[in-house]
Amino acid sequence: MFTGAGKRRNCPPEVKVSIVAESYSGQESISAVARRHAMSPSQLFTWRRELRKQMEAQGLALPATSAVAPLFVPAVVEPSPPSNVGPVGRRPRRRRRSSPGAVELEIDGVAVKISRGADKGLIAAVIEALKATR
Structure with a gap:
């Protein structure tokens, strides 16, 4: 965990376990969990790896996390109203065209x-x- 320039904070084991368990919940990305706890994602990945090794040494396995399907919002296409306002002394800007199917x-x-x-x-x-x- 970060507490400033180059300073480390010792985290109690129960807090570590809580944060690691939260990262396995599947509710958020690991980066989001790390950000919320003011730590780097690489530190959280290290804690997860250490826990996995400890459990494997004891003959236990972590539960498989199911990948959450991405959520999409429906696209709403509305025709733009015709504009009666002409250019005022400027050339209209050219818009970049999207490639077909983009x-x-x-x-x-x-x-x-x-x-x-x-x-x-x-x-x-x-x-x-x-x-x-x-």
């Missing part, structure tokens, strides 16, 4: 373009990353 998402000012044939795992990872930044 999807563009803009969430909280972050624009992402997903091309045709993109891997669904990659798409899910991008959406999770965008959700985690909220």
Whole structure:
């Protein structure tokens, strides 16, 4: 856990176990859990690995976590109303065209373009990353 520049804080074992258990809940990404507890994701991955090794040494196994299917919102396409306002002394800006079959998402000012044939795992990872930044 971080407490400032180069300082470490000793975490009681029961707190470590609680944070690791939370990371296995499947409710959030490991990075989100780590952020909430003011620690780096790599530290949480290390704690998970250490727990897994301890349990395997005792002949126990961690329960398998089920991958949560990505949630998609329905797209709503509304025609834009015709604009009667003409340009006022400026040339209209050219808009970049999307490639055919591409999807563009803009969430909280972050624009992402997903091309045709993109891997669904990659798409899910991008959406999770965008959700985690909220």
